[in-house]
Amino acid sequence: MPPAHIELTALRKVYPTRGEDVVALDGIDLAVPRAAIHGIVGRSGAGKSTLIRCLTVLERPTSGSVAVDGEVLSDLPEARLRSARRRIGMVFQHVNLLDSRTVAANVAYPLEVAGVPRARRAARVAELLDLVGLGGRGDSYPGQLSGGQKQRVGIARALATEPAVLLCDEPTSALDSATTRQILALIRDLRDRLGITVLIITHEMAVVREICDSVTLLEHGRVVESGPVGDVVAHYGSRLARELIPVPDLPLGDQRSLVEVAYTTDDVATRDVLSAVAGLGAQVEIAAGTIETLAGRRVGRLQLDLPAGEVDAALVRLHAAGVHAEVTR
Amino acid sequence: MSWWDALLENDIIRERLPLATLETLEMVAVSSVLTVLLGLPLGMLLHATSPGGLTPQRTVASVVGFVVNVGRSLPFVILMIAVLPFTRWVVGTTLGWQAAVVPLTLGAVPFFARLAESALREVSPGKVEAARVMGSTRGKILGAVLVREALPGLVSAVTVTVVSLISFSAMAGVIGAGGLGALAISYGYQRFDTAVMVACIVVIVVVVQAIQVVGDAVARRLDHR
Numbered sequence: 341m342p343p344a345h346i347e348l349t350a351l352r353k354v355y356p357t358r359g360e361d362v363v364a365l366d367g368i369d370l371a372v373p374r375a376a377i378h379g380i381v382g383r384s385g386a387g388k389s390t391l392i393r394c395l396t397v398l399e400r401p402t403s404g405s406v407a408v409d410g411e412v413l414s415d416l417p418e419a420r421l422r423s424a425r426r427r428i429g430m431v432f433q434h435v436n437l438l439d440s441r442t443v444a445a446n447v448a449y450p451l452e453v454a455g456v457p458r459a460r461r462a463a464r465v466a467e468l469l470d471l472v473g474l475g476g477r478g479d480s481y482p483g484q485l486s487g488g489q490k491q492r493v494g495i496a497r498a499l500a501t502e503p504a505v506l507l508c509d510e511p512t513s514a515l516d517s518a519t520t521r522q523i524l525a526l527i528r529d530l531r532d533r534l535g536i537t538v539l540i541i542t543h544e545m546a547v548v549r550e551i552c553d554s555v556t557l558l559e560h561g562r563v564v565e566s567g568p569v570g571d572v573v574a575h576y577g578s579r580l581a582r583e584l585i586p587v588p589d590l591p592l593g594d595q596r597s598l599v600e601v602a603y604t605t606d607d608v609a610t611r612d613v614l615s616a617v618a619g620l621g622a623q624v625e626i627a628a629g630t631i632e633t634l635a636g637r638r639v640g641r642l643q644l645d646l647p648a649g650e651v652d653a654a655l656v657r658l659h660a661a662g663v664h665a666e667v668t669r
Numbered sequence: 670m671s672w673w674d675a676l677l678e679n680d681i682i683r684e685r686l687p688l689a690t691l692e693t694l695e696m697v698a699v700s701s702v703l704t705v706l707l708g709l710p711l712g713m714l715l716h717a718t719s720p721g722g723l724t725p726q727r728t729v730a731s732v733v734g735f736v737v738n739v740g741r742s743l744p745f746v747i748l749m750i751a752v753l754p755f756t757r758w759v760v761g762t763t764l765g766w767q768a769a770v771v772p773l774t775l776g777a778v779p780f781f782a783r784l785a786e787s788a789l790r791e792v793s794p795g796k797v798e799a800a801r802v803m804g805s806t807r808g809k810i811l812g813a814v815l816v817r818e819a820l821p822g823l824v825s826a827v828t829v830t831v832v833s834l835i836s837f838s839a840m841a842g843v844i845g846a847g848g849l850g851a852l853a854i855s856y857g858y859q860r861f862d863t864a865v866m867v868a869c870i871v872v873i874v875v876v877v878q879a880i881q882v883v884g885d886a887v888a889r890r891l892d893h894r
């Protein structure tokens with residue numbers, strides 16, 4: 341495995357509050373390799389934003405360490421941190437552009453901060469706006485752009501100082517689904533062309549399915565599940581697998597049970613699964629099903645609706661056919 | 670004889686109104702400039718030291734906040750008289766529009782500081798966070814993000830303050846500051862010269878309208894949201 345480009349070790353963040361202390365992050369270990377796109381998912385309050393704030397050290401970790409590109413950021417003094425942050429680009433849900441500046445001046449902002457001479461700034465800004473597909477819009481104000489265009493400016497700004505790492509906190513949550521697609525395609529394209537490492541926080545599984553190479557599920561400040569998307573979906577019983585390849589919940593008749601079948605085509609062909617199911621008899625119905633290709637792996641999930649009395653026999657035959665099967669109700 | 674001729678027939682209006690108008694404008698202009706110069710930094714301090722500000726400082730915030738509130742709660746008539754010794758020390762006299770600048774500025778600074786603070790608070794914390802992630806120093810955030818983004822709101826705050834200063838300046842006329850207030854009181858009130866009173870009111874209304882129109886136009890020009 342290549343050396344990690346973003347590395348969190350035993351990261352803890354406790355917010356002291358008036359009552360009880362809030363443990364927002366409770367011992368996070370996470371390693372993201374160079375040029376990977378890694379997703380962080382979790383319910384509201386799981387600690388996703390805190391994680392990203394610790395990564396930029398806007399929030400000092402209570403304990404543990406944060407390293408980006410081999411440099412430990414978590415114990416740098418504030419002045420060194422300011423220059424270290426230039427190697428991290430960040431994209432926000434609400435974009436956070438400066439309304440008083442033109443698009444070009446917004447993209448130039450991090451260059452000003454980094455002390456890039458004015459003459460070189462203009463050329464770099466033009467190049468960045470071309471990169472995100474907004475060439476020629478430099479003189480507009482953010483207020484004149486659509487949500488998707490604003491986020492493109494946000495991405496151009498994040499990339500201005502040629503960061504090694506791009507952090508995205510819910511970058512598409514304020515966008516419609518077509519615009520979300522475009523922004524995600526842009527992020528993937530930038531990763532391919534620039535070789536940057538991307539960490540993307542989201543509550544939308546569609547984002548993970550669309551662009552992530554690997555994913556981590558966070559809950560109550562802990563890592564619950566984590567791994568490459570292809571591996572995670574093959575852990576059929578895992579929460580991430582169920583959320584990434586969902587099948588609908590179904591109403592169930594009297595004396596009937598629900599058996600969930602899951603497989604990848606690495607192990608068994610769909611047609612063989614279907615004939616195994618057909619062999620279970622006329623009382624067994626396929627009530628719902630999905631077959632999807634994620635991270636180059638084709639995964640199928642079926643819900644079988646069958647008489648409660650036939651469950652045991654069915655499980656034996658399904659297991660013998662080489663598929664995962666379990667009773668869900 | 671038209672009403673206009675009647676106004677010009679009035680010696681007081683012809684001879685004293687232009688000078689009184691000029692005094693009012695000078696008094697208001699100088700105290701407005703001083704108010705912004707002193708009140709903006711104070712507003713920035715209030716904002717920066719508040720919880721969630723750039724450098725939260727609970728003690729500084731509450732001490733400065735208390736002083737500002739005391740300043741704001743004093744009625745201007747009382748403040749004006751209470752600071753007479755200070756005025757004499759600064760200006761050398763307590764008479765004339767120059768002397769009035771002292772109480773006017775002292776009265777308007779806390780008012781403007783609060784307005785400036787709330788204009789700064791309108792800038793979304795997300796913009797400040799973004800600037801911090803991009804490695805900005807606090808000074809850069811204060812100037813290029815907070816003040817610059819709050820500029821339309823700050824201009825409106827200046828407009829409101831200047832308009833209040835005009836009304837305070839008339840009160841200052843009572844204790845010898847001159848200007849339109851003094852003219853209106855000594856002729857319109859003490860000598861029942863209604864024409865002078867009306868003329869003063871008209872000039873004040875026109876000046877206030879002009880300031881409001883210009884202030885709104887500038888704020889709109891600066892606002893790109």
Ligand SMILES: Nc1ncnc2c1ncn2[C@@H]1O[C@H](COP(=O)(O)OP(=O)(O)OP(=O)(O)O)[C@@H](O)[C@H]1O
Pocket residue numbers: 355357362363364382383384385386387388389390391543
């Ligand atoms: N400044 C703070 N002071 C006290 N508690 C905080 C602070 N910031 C976050 N928390 C708490 O830490 C926990 C994690 O919050 P965080 O914002 O990281 O969640 P999140 O996963 O980003 O949620 P969401 O999806 O709603 O954005 C929550 O319980 C929250 O209340």
Ligand SMILES: [Mg+2]
Pocket residue numbers: 388389390
């Ligand atoms: Mg969050």
